[in-house]
Amino acid sequence: MSNPDAAAELSASDVIPENSVLACRNLRKFYIQGSETLTILHDVNLDIGSGERISIVGPSGAGKTTLLHMLGGLDVPSQGQVLVRGRDIAAMNDRDRSRLRNRELGFVYQFHHLLNEFSALENTAMPLLIAGEKKLKAFERAAALLDRVGLGHRLKHRPAQLSGGERQRVAIARALVNEPACVLLDEPTGNLDGDNAEAVQALLLELNKELAISLVIVTHDLSLAGRMDRVLNLHDGNLHEATA
Numbered sequence: 475m476s477n478p479d480a481a482a483e484l485s486a487s488d489v490i491p492e493n494s495v496l497a498c499r500n501l502r503k504f505y506i507q508g509s510e511t512l513t514i515l516h517d518v519n520l521d522i523g524s525g526e527r528i529s530i531v532g533p534s535g536a537g538k539t540t541l542l543h544m545l546g547g548l549d550v551p552s553q554g555q556v557l558v559r560g561r562d563i564a565a566m567n568d569r570d571r572s573r574l575r576n577r578e579l580g581f582v583y584q585f586h587h588l589l590n591e592f593s594a595l596e597n598t599a600m601p602l603l604i605a606g607e608k609k610l611k612a613f614e615r616a617a618a619l620l621d622r623v624g625l626g627h628r629l630k631h632r633p634a635q636l637s638g639g640e641r642q643r644v645a646i647a648r649a650l651v652n653e654p655a656c657v658l659l660d661e662p663t664g665n666l667d668g669d670n671a672e673a674v675q676a677l678l679l680e681l682n683k684e685l686a687i688s689l690v691i692v693t694h695d696l697s698l699a700g701r702m703d704r705v706l707n708l709h710d711g712n713l714h715e716a717t718a
């Protein structure tokens with residue numbers, strides 16, 4: 475039975491909403507450099523609901539990528555919790571963290587990070603193959619997703635044989651292939667020209683609607699940021715709702 479006194483001691487920020495796919499509580503990140511402590515994130519609290527789209531903006535060096543890496547379990551916080559569907563990814567061992575990351579999260583970076591020696595199809599199927607899915611099923615699902623992002627005619631092309639916009643669409647297909655709850659994107663349009671950036675933005679919004687996948691986008695592109703449900707500004711190590 476739950477203890478009502480213990481529950482009363484919880485502050486509002488301790489409560490994780492029921493539809494939370496990704497949350498952090500009292501997140502801090504600092505680096506010790508000699509006798510100095512460089513604090514990047516002071517006390518960040520965040521809740522991302524199912525299908526919700528948020529963008530994180532802020533000046534260069536504010537700690538946006540640091541925060542994204544922490545939310546995705548790619549880096550560990552100095553203090554605080556990162557909760558993926560209510561489970562603290564920061565407190566897990568490497569193996570459990572990788573598993574949870576592979577199952578629940580997808581990643582898209584400014585530079586596509588595709589493997590040059592593999593085709594678009596193989597790159598897209600990779601997270602499923604790593605998770606132990608059978609080859610045939612992994613390739614079927616990857617082909618369907620590549621078709622969905624408009625690259626059904628480029629399955630066998632390697633990254634060097636694709637345009638920048640096409641490479642980014644492969645990276646998006648790869649991020650979605652394991653049907654994650656949330657995709658974390660770091661400047662997904664930062665390396666694209668206007669038309670390609672616009673096409674990738676539109677694609678992300680369509681996929682978010684279709685698949686109810688939450689999106690967390692770090693960007694300097696205010697047009698992309700403005701198309702999210704919430705825009706959060708990272709400033710002086712804290713997140714603030716940006717006012718329109």
Ligand SMILES: Nc1ncnc2c1ncn2[C@@H]1O[C@H](COP(=O)(O)OP(=O)(O)OP(=O)(O)O)[C@@H](O)[C@H]1O
Binds near residue numbers: 514
């Ligand atoms: N390993 C490290 N040791 C010390 N300082 C670090 C380390 N990694 C990052 N930093 C510092 O943390 C700060 C935040 O970096 P981060 O890349 O998160 O910023 P950002 O907001 O994403 O910047 P940009 O918009 O330019 O990409 C920077 O000042 C950086 O120098």
